[in-house]
Amino acid sequence: MASLRALLRVVRPLRPWVGYSAPRSFAAGANFEYIVTERKGKDGTVGLIRLSRPGALNALCNGLFMELNHALDTFENDPAIGAIVLTGSDKAFAAGADIKEMQNRTFQSCYSDKFLAHWDRLARVRKPVIAAVNGYALGGGCELAMMCDIIYAGEKAQFAQPEILLGTIPGSGGTQRLTRAVGKSLAMEMVLTGDRISAQDARQAGLVSKVFPVETVVEEAIRCAEKIAKNSKIVAAMAKEAVNAAFEMTLTEGNKLEKVLFYSTFATEDRREGMTAFVEKRKANFRDK
Ligand code: CAA
Numbered sequence: 001m002a003s004l005r006a007l008l009r010v011v012r013p014l015r016p017w018v019g020y021s022a023p024r025s026f027a028a029g030a031n032f033e034y035i036v037t038e039r040k041g042k043d044g045t046v047g048l049i050r051l052s053r054p055g056a057l058n059a060l061c062n063g064l065f066m067e068l069n070h071a072l073d074t075f076e077n078d079p080a081i082g083a084i085v086l087t088g089s090d091k092a093f094a095a096g097a098d099i100k101e102m103q104n105r106t107f108q109s110c111y112s113d114k115f116l117a118h119w120d121r122l123a124r125v126r127k128p129v130i131a132a133v134n135g136y137a138l139g140g141g142c143e144l145a146m147m148c149d150i151i152y153a154g155e156k157a158q159f160a161q162p163e164i165l166l167g168t169i170p171g172s173g174g175t176q177r178l179t180r181a182v183g184k185s186l187a188m189e190m191v192l193t194g195d196r197i198s199a200q201d202a203r204q205a206g207l208v209s210k211v212f213p214v215e216t217v218v219e220e221a222i223r224c225a226e227k228i229a230k231n232s233k234i235v236a237a238m239a240k241e242a243v244n245a246a247f248e249m250t251l252t253e254g255n256k257l258e259k260v261l262f263y264s265t266f267a268t269e270d271r272r273e274g275m276t277a278f279v280e281k282r283k284a285n286f287r288d289k
Contacts, residue, residue: 034064037071040085040222045229047075048222051088057095058088060119060140069121076125079288082229082236084125085221086148087132088141090214093157096139099166119172123147126237128228132221133157134214138196143170146177149240151207152221153199154214159207162194180247181207232270232286 034053040046049071051058058064075081088094097116105115122129122144131137131145134154142159145151153159161174169175170191179187182205190197202208212220228236238261245254265271269289277284 032067032071034061035067035071037074039081041226041229044080045082046222046225047071047078047081047084048218049075049084049086051086051094054089054091056098057092057136058141059095059098059100060144061098061101065118069118072121072125076127079233081127082231082233083128083130083225085130085132085218085225086122086144087134087218087221089135090154091135092141093131093133093135093137094141094144095136096141096162097171116172119143120147123173126240127233128225128236128240130221130225132218133159133199133208134217136160139163139170139174140172143172143174143177146173146181146207149243150209150221150224151202152217152224153202153208153211154217155199155211156214157199157202157208157211158196159190159199159202160194160196161191162196164192165194178207181205230286232268232274233288234268235265235270235286238265 032052034051036050036052038048038050040048049068051064051068053059053061053064072084075084109115119140128150129148130150130152131148132152132154133145134157137145137157137159139160139162142161145159161170161178163170163174170178175187175191178190181187182190182202186197186205189195197205197207199208199211203211210220242254242258242261245257248254249257270284270286273286274284
């Protein structure tokens, strides 16, 4: 056992360069090193992922991302899960990309390794994802929150893209998603100065949908996720796809896609059930078909 620990001490720091094998069992999240996963909600319909790298304020090292992506895949493929909540600690959602891991990178290594390419798994999840942000959401941490569909913030949360202070720029969608969320002037100010904004300012700017006391934000995010999970999962995925198209398409193209997806809901049993339940004055019983 002692020799295994010694071996891990040598191998762990090398993982960003030699590739990383994900832990074998994820059922209870017990084998993760950088995250904790749980099922939440009355019927276990919400997948909770908590970033947990307290010694580094949840800085987003390669190993953390491999685990996060694995957990996302697991919840995405679990038919019982209707929505996912992503959170961190009270002090930090995530303080950004791991600067110590990045420090000695070169252009060649970034380009050859497609550095950060695996960061956008979160943005491709079809199930709704809610970020519950307390404390720092800086750089890659802010970008991670913005890849989620809804952001709830604790009242002491702080958002920033401080990469300019490190001599670089946001590398995982910060310049694009922040600008779409808060508009050009505030996005430029944040990206060019590195200044942080408060939860309240983020709410006012449209980055965050609701602000809660620190101790209730995760609970509220789970409550919202539970509400979403009660709806038809297949129709929720279509709704998410339609809203996300607004960021990619012209109004005409987006409206066209919306119409196609709207018509597509009529191919589902859940659409018939939803409308029939309304007419029969009872609660709909969606079966994700
Ligand atoms: N990477 C690696 N380690 C980090 C880190 C990061 N992004 N942020 C914090 N840490 C580590 C610190 O090095 C420190 O570790 P040690 O105790 O081993 O020295 C530990 O976390 C605690 O941090 P501090 O002592 O600095 O805590 P603080 O309360 O004094 O300050 C802070 C908190 C203001 C968040 C400060 O840590 C900080 O400024 N962090 C960096 C924030 C940042 O610049 N983020 C952007 C990264 S670049 C990026 O994300 C690129 C991209 O777009 C993908």
